[in-house]
Amino acid sequence: MEARLSKARQRLGLVLRNTGPIFTVADVADVLGIERVDASKILSRWATQGWVVRLRRGIYAAVPLESSGGDVVFENPWVIVPSLFETAYIGGWSAAEHWDLTEQIFSSICVLTAGNIRRKHHTIGGTRFVLSSMRGDRHFGTRFEWVGNQRVAVSDPEKTIIDMFHKPSIGGGIQHATECFRNLVRASQGETDKLVDYAQRFASGAVNKRLGLIGEAMGLSEFARSLFAGKSAGNVQLDPKNPGDRLITRWGTWVPTHWERWAHE
Structure with a gap:
């Protein structure tokens, strides 16, 4: 019995060395040189033994040996994004944290995807992921960050601002998005050419209105x-989450009460 367990552990170790902590049925089949149906059976046994957990259909993660409850907690949860979410990148408040555009700490990770979203909220490995749709032609302005042996796409600072002014909800609201915008302008010493280029490429009248209005208020x-x-x-x-009662006709934008206070800070 111990010999069989040892061999199984060796096979799991071989998979991990070739794939990293996240792997699919196809990965296991390729690494072990077996059919996918057999790989599925092996993964099912490993899951029963508490060696792996299924993150979603066909995708698994290894459970650390030191884990007592069979739970998997990722040192950096970004590592699972490319495997779990189709055509996706880290954006919104999570990208703002990454680029030091904010001092706020968020408890969930914002993921922008061109894939179909059946559920907006996912909790995996103790981490909450919040999904938001983003058209494929607007998937630009991203950089790749290495998390272990996995490349993870994250919006660069300028694209992060564009995305947040497109959907203020993924920026923690327009007031926080404005704070991030202000911090980016300060960090770039007033350079905004890249933001203008991105806004033109993004081609959203709403982004131009919101960002232009706030930019004008900032001087x-x-x-x-x-x-x-x-x-x-x-x-x-x-x-949109905080409807305004005053229309700035020049910009065609409804603004909430006291918006100028935080826009001019």
């Missing part, structure tokens, strides 16, 4: 003029 006149040309017809809410 970034040239930046605001560049975005003014790309604003769309109609009106938008500065923050």
